Amino acid sequence: MASGSIKKEANGTWMFVVDIKDETGKRKQKRRRGFKSRKEAQAELTKLLNDVNDGTYIEPVKTTLGEYMLTWLDSKHDNMSRLTIDSYRSYIKNHVAPSIGHVALSKLSPLDIQKLVTDLRSKKDHKGRSLSASTIQRIFNIVVTSLNNAKKMQLIKENVAKLIDKPKIKKKKIEVWDVDEIRVFLDGMYDNRHYICFHLALLTGMRQGEILGLSWKNIDYEKKLIHVTQTLSHDRKEINHGAKSHAGVRSISINEKDVAELKRHAHRIEEEKEKAGEELYEDRGLVVCTNIGRPVFADTIGKMFRKYYRKFNVTPIRFHDLRHTHASLLLKQGVHPKIVSERLGHSSVTITLDTYSHLLPNMQEEAASGLGNLIFSDPQKNEL
Structure with missing residues (x-):
């Protein structure tokens, strides 16, 4: 059993000394000073002794939070993409370290x-704008995840980040196009060499990185399937095998x-290949590639998208909203949410329902009306 003692120091503050056995059985003395009263020192001593005797005591480390998080990040190279590592x-460095990076982990x-x-x-960022709620939540989540690992490695006793409320994100209203707007945009873009990029986004619901990383070998014309197995990194430097989640690797x-448009696009690519040599x-x-076969920047597609939706005077939306448009149209047609979830590569149908249910305000009304007709309609009238 560990034991300790309390005494008053010359400057009027209180301290305690406790004897602790390390893993080898050797005794070490731990001192803590600066308590304003004997009662305060006694409370801390009792807490420490309880931890030691219960076997839950963890030796304080001098490593700061900032130092630890960078070390933790270095250990994640096999589990995260290069871009994710860079963004973390x-x-x-830019947000956690200047605020609390100097605080000792313990x-x-x-x-x-x-x-x-x-x-x-x-x-504020370099343009004087406040950080978005999603960025704040992302940084908070990184801290929580890193401290989970610190607890697992027995560097800390408790993940204190879990004791405060998680920063909330106000759900943004999803903007989607109606069928008329889709037709106007696709008709206007038809002769553009990157038409297929927008066609696939609207007709398959694929993410931008999935479209830009799509390989011809992953298209099966006979079975009419697109196999999503890889994505293009945002900086266009590498093809990442796999997808955003396990469910993201899928067949659509x-x-x-769609087959006809892919073949038309393939013919264009062959002409460009022959011309370039x-x-x-x-x-x-x-x-989706440049006229000499190189990958296309996501920003290039984004700028092109904004240019043309302004030109055709359709609702201004993000490229990602083409995916939302695809999903909302399927749900409005009565396609089962599980099928929509599979096409989108969501990890759970719950994500699909949470994301798109508000786009379908008439679904509950239709459900109630349909149930009422089913139960209370006159069978004899239905037979006439």
Whole structure:
């Protein structure tokens, strides 16, 4: 059993000394000073002794939160993409470190985490804009995840970040196009060399990175399937095998029109390849590529998208909203949410329902009306 003693120091403050056995059985003395009263020192001593005797005592480390988080991040290279690692490192260095990065990991408290959230909410970027709620929540989640690992490694006794409320994100209203707007946009874009990019977004619900990383070898014309197995990184430097989630690796059924447009686009690619010549053309097997075969920047597609929706005077939306448009139209047609979820590559049908249920305000009304007709309609009238 560990034991300790309390005494008053010359400056009027109180301290305690406790004898602790390490893993080898050797005794070590731990001192803590600066308590304002004997009662305060006694409370801390009792807490420490309880932890030691219960076997839950963890030796305090001098490593700061900032140092620990960067070390933790270095251990994640096999589990995260390069871009994710880079973005996490930026969040740690630019946001966590200036706020509470200097705090010793062993002395971190809920108040420190709350201070971080408060600092993030008042922070401005280089353009004078406040950090978005999603960015603040993302940084908070990174801290929580890293501290979960610290607890697992027995560097801390408790993840104090879990003791405060998670920053909330106000759900943004999803904007989608109606059928007329889709027709106007696709008709206007038809002769553009990147038409297929927008066609696939609207007709398959694929994410932008999935479309830009799509390979010809993953298209099965005979079975009318697109196999989503890889994505293009946002900076266009690498093809990432797999998808956003396990469910993201999937097969999407396409129709005859989709097949025809893919074949039309393939013919264009062959013409460009012949025109550029073997020495200049870099054939990487990508469906969406530059006129010499290289991957296309996501920003290039985004700028093109904004240019043309303004030109055709349709509702201004994000490229990602083409995916939302695809999903909402399927649900309005009565397609089962599980099928929609599978096409989108959601990890759970719950995500699909949570995301798109508000787009269908008449569904409950139709359900109630249909049930009433089923139960209370006159069978004899129905037979006439």
